Amino acid sequence: MPRAGVDVGGTFTDVVYVDRGGIRISKVLTRPREPWKSVVEALDNVNADLRQLRELVTATTLGTNLLFGQVHLEKPKVVLLTNQGFEDVIEIGRQNRPSLYDPYFNKPEPLVPRTLRYGVPGRLNYRGEEVEALDIRYVRTVAGRECGDNVVFAVSLLHSYANPRHEIMVAEAIRDECPQAQVVLSSDVDPRPGEYERTSTTVVNAVLKPLLSQYIEALRRSLESRGFHGKLLVMKSDGGLATPEEALRVPAAFIESGPAAGVVASATYSRLLGVENVVSFDMGGTTAKAGSVVNGRPYYTEVYEVGGKVHMGRLVRGSGYPVRYPFIDLAEVSAGGGTIAWVDRGGALRIGPLSAGADPGPACYGRGGSEPTITDANAVLGRLPEELAGGLVKISRELAIKALESLARKAGFTSPFEAAQAVVDLANTVMARAVRLVTVERGLDPSEMSMVAFGGAGPLHAVDIAREVGVREVIVPPYPGVFSALGLLLSDYKKILVAPINMELDEVSEEYLDEVFAGLEAEALEAMDSMGVEKDRVVLARSLEMRYKGQLESIEIPYRGLGEARSLFETLFESRYGFYSPEDPVEIAAARVEAIGVTEKPLSLLKKKGSGGGGGPTRSIRIYLSGEWVDATLYKAEALGPGDSVEGPALVVFKDSTLYLPPGSKGSVGDYGEIRVKV
Numbered sequence: 001m002p003r004a005g006v007d008v009g010g011t012f013t014d015v016v017y018v019d020r021g022g023i024r025i026s027k028v029l030t031r032p033r034e035p036w037k038s039v040v041e042a043l044d045n046v047n048a049d050l051r052q053l054r055e056l057v058t059a060t061t062l063g064t065n066l067l068f069g070q071v072h073l074e075k076p077k078v079v080l081l082t083n084q085g086f087e088d089v090i091e092i093g094r095q096n097r098p099s100l101y102d103p104y105f106n107k108p109e110p111l112v113p114r115t116l117r118y119g120v121p122g123r124l125n126y127r128g129e130e131v132e133a134l135d136i137r138y139v140r141t142v143a144g145r146e147c148g149d150n151v152v153f154a155v156s157l158l159h160s161y162a163n164p165r166h167e168i169m170v171a172e173a174i175r176d177e178c179p180q181a182q183v184v185l186s187s188d189v190d191p192r193p194g195e196y197e198r199t200s201t202t203v204v205n206a207v208l209k210p211l212l213s214q215y216i217e218a219l220r221r222s223l224e225s226r227g228f229h230g231k232l233l234v235m236k237s238d239g240g241l242a243t244p245e246e247a248l249r250v251p252a253a254f255i256e257s258g259p260a261a262g263v264v265a266s267a268t269y270s271r272l273l274g275v276e277n278v279v280s281f282d283m284g285g286t287t288a289k290a291g292s293v294v295n296g297r298p299y300y301t302e303v304y305e306v307g308g309k310v311h312m313g314r315l316v317r318g319s320g321y322p323v324r325y326p327f328i329d330l331a332e333v334s335a336g337g338g339t340i341a342w343v344d345r346g347g348a349l350r351i352g353p354l355s356a357g358a359d360p361g362p363a364c365y366g367r368g369g370s371e372p373t374i375t376d377a378n379a380v381l382g383r384l385p386e387e388l389a390g391g392l393v394k395i396s397r398e399l400a401i402k403a404l405e406s407l408a409r410k411a412g413f414t415s416p417f418e419a420a421q422a423v424v425d426l427a428n429t430v431m432a433r434a435v436r437l438v439t440v441e442r443g444l445d446p447s448e449m450s451m452v453a454f455g456g457a458g459p460l461h462a463v464d465i466a467r468e469v470g471v472r473e474v475i476v477p478p479y480p481g482v483f484s485a486l487g488l489l490l491s492d493y494k495k496i497l498v499a500p501i502n503m504e505l506d507e508v509s510e511e512y513l514d515e516v517f518a519g520l521e522a523e524a525l526e527a528m529d530s531m532g533v534e535k536d537r538v539v540l541a542r543s544l545e546m547r548y549k550g551q552l553e554s555i556e557i558p559y560r561g562l563g564e565a566r567s568l569f570e571t572l573f574e575s576r577y578g579f580y581s582p583e584d585p586v587e588i589a590a591a592r593v594e595a596i597g598v599t600e601k602p603l604s605l606l607k608k609k610g611s612g613g614g615g616g617p618t619r620s621i622r623i624y625l626s627g628e629w630v631d632a633t634l635y636k637a638e639a640l641g642p643g644d645s646v647e648g649p650a651l652v653v654f655k656d657s658t659l660y661l662p663p664g665s666k667g668s669v670g671d672y673g674e675i676r677v678k679v
Contacts, residue, residue: 001054003602005488006042007258008035008060011285011338011357012456014482015042018489018602019049025482025656027392029359035060036219040226051227057488059235059257060215076210077151080112080203081142081170083158084119089199098319108320111203112154118142120157120170126193126502128163139173147178154206156186156199161500164191182209189250190324192500192590194552197303200322201252204306208251216244231532238326239264239298240494241599243531252323255306258484260328263291263298265487266452269477271296272603272672277444279435279451279471282484283458286336286355288431291328292438292449299329299442302556326496331437335430337375337457338362341423343410351426363403366396372407372419374427376400378460380420382623382632383660385653388456417624428461432468439469443575446470454483459659463648466679467662478606478637478673481656493597495527501588504549508588510562516591517542517559524595533597545590548573548581554589606672623649625663637675644669 002019009030017024026045030038039058043050082089091110099105120142122134143153153174160167164187171183186202220232234247235257247254259282266280270293280291280298292299304327305320334352338361341351351374356362360369364379378384379400387394404416404423413419439446450473453462459476466474477483497520501508521540528538545554546569555576557568565588570580618639623632632649637659645668646652648661652675659675661667667677 002049002052003055003489004043004046004048004053004057005261005485006039006056006058007261007482007485007488008039008058009258009284013038013042014485015039015046015048016479016482016485016489017043017046017048018605019052023479023486023602023605025479025485027482027656034218035215036222039219040222050223051229053228053230055231055233056223056228057233057235057241057491058219059261059484059488060254061256061258075111075207077146077148078112078116078154078203078206079142079146079151080117080154080156080199081120081139081174082117082156082199083123084121086158086195087114087117087119089196090117090203093196093200096317098317111207111321116146122157122166124157124159124163124166126159126162128159128165130166134166134169136169136173139170140177143174143177143181147181149180150210151178152182152184152206152209153178154184154186154199154202156195156202158195159193160185160187161191161193161198162502164188182206182213184209189252192324192498193502194324197322197324201324204321204323205250205252208255209248212251212254213248216247220244235261235488235491236494237304237328238300238494238496239328239491240596241488241491242493242495246527250325252306253325255323256304256327256330259289259291259330259332261487261491262289262454262484263293263328263330263487264491265454265477265483266291267293267296267298268487268490268601268603269606269672269674270450270452270475272606273475273670273674275450275475277449278475279439279446279449281431281435281451281453281458281462281465282455283431283453283461284336284455285338285457286334286357287332287339288335288434288455288458289330289332290431290434290438291330292442292444294444299438300326301329302326302553329438331434333430333434335374335427337373337378339374339427340371341373341377341407341426342371343407347412349407349411349422349426351423351430361393362400364395364397364400365393366399370403370406372400372403372423374423375457376403377420377423377427378457380404380416380624381424382621382629383460383651384658385634385651388658418627421624421627424461424464428464428468431461432465435465435469435471447472450475452477453659454480454657456481456657459652459654459657461660463660463662463665463677463679472679474677474679476652476657476659476667476675476677478654479656480654480659490601490603492599493528493531493533493595495524495595495597497524497593497595498545499591501544501590503588505546505562505566505586505588508562513544513559513562513588513591517593520591520593521595524593528595528597531597537598539596539598541594541596543592543594544569544588545592547587547589549585549587551587556592559591603672621651623651625649630663640669640675642669642671646675 024046123132184206190201237256338356362373362375408419542559547554637654648665652659
């Protein structure tokens, strides 16, 4: 039965459609106001039979774009109810400062203005015991006053992780007074200590809820009107799949779903090839992203700041809105194909953060753009074919040269070709920094890892970047330009459940933990069953969140019994911070169960049929390299078979991307369509 993966990005919407006949792909421009129409258009382009389509998996960056202020996306009215005296928690935040020595620094504008933040009389203690009765009349007054058609109430009360009763009472009162309002409870989306992070997570969920609801419902209606009656799934930022109902319950968990799909695809595909440790490198139209996969598993972070600033590839703490949910850890830089190159006041060449986007796009697209971009630089150097994205975009080398001539005059280069080489070299240096962030700065040796390169522009730069950081092999998968969309079909269902413990290690018994884990596992299996996952396809993993007493942030350790808990915690603590404290008491903050519902993956369709020998050079071309024009070889990727080899300088042209092999590099085609390049 057919399946489809659709990645809705800010510029392009990519689709991968799989049925018994094989794999079909398409790229279309995204419509920010009506992204569901882009999904339908992309499916039409691959002649998808929606009546027979068993499953459609979607990922989107709409949530990120909303919080970054993308035009045509409007935030709803959000009302925050918290405990009296704690109305300003989301504005006070933590002491993290994005610009430590900047006296003019301003914190991000709170997502809920002060006039819409209400303190409710009533209080629970840290054990969940009531110390002051909840003032329901006050809640009803607020709900009646703020009621409207486009309002979302965010409720975050102290210690609701220990006892959600007060929050449930607030929600019931709001719904009585304002039935049309949506309500988000912190005990539903983040039942853990830390009132700032929990409140911020709740508010972000409330802001995103109407937008994601509109997208999912409009997409569902559009598909059903065309005969689709299969299963609609949504990708989460932790790399797992979930139902639309789960997405609407915790929309903040889906903020970075598109980039996460690329890392999942890298992990699954590299395991297929017998490679356990890889760097995932994704270069698209606006940014480039790098992630790390160790022993077949992506690296994760437990707190992500959506809408935050990125400096040199590193997310700056304190610059955005914290969301406490597992995210695949990525380093991101402003170095996509459409990133604009410019000259600063000192005469130095710079790239980003501004991008030409899809409209007007790079100058070489011929759609009115005139600013020089990284794509224009590659076109000037002769590293791009005559058309991109399966013919969607025609390349005008003359317009690219004109744009680079302007840059050359400003920067003092002798020719547009010299300027183009400098732009590409600078872009490679910036992207290499992102790769180092996810390898060297995490204690990983790049020379012991392979790089999986994808995205519309990733293979074009990957080999040069690998050389700069010390990676010895680059793997370019089939369909590299839509690899993130393919990753949606390689992902598993995932459900993470957490139960607060907040007790010292010596106070906890294994019998008590077994009882807590059993309850979480029963809930996880029930959730998997509701998503249609059979019990024998579910894998459960137990873990503990532990910390030294008095700390806020915890470290997750696998649970192998209480006898090993402290030693495992101290080993991981030392590896992260460089020391541990054997005399200090250790707390178990929470018990955690991760449920994985294993899906069928279309890996057999990637296997190349036949053998090599028919993939000889298509023709000779000229490229600009180190100040001179040299001969290079052009290959068509579809003509290459297992065992074929390519040697630089060369271009391998895919329908959705281009691989550049510099002199001295050599690639070979494998059984699953991959080109493995020794750099």
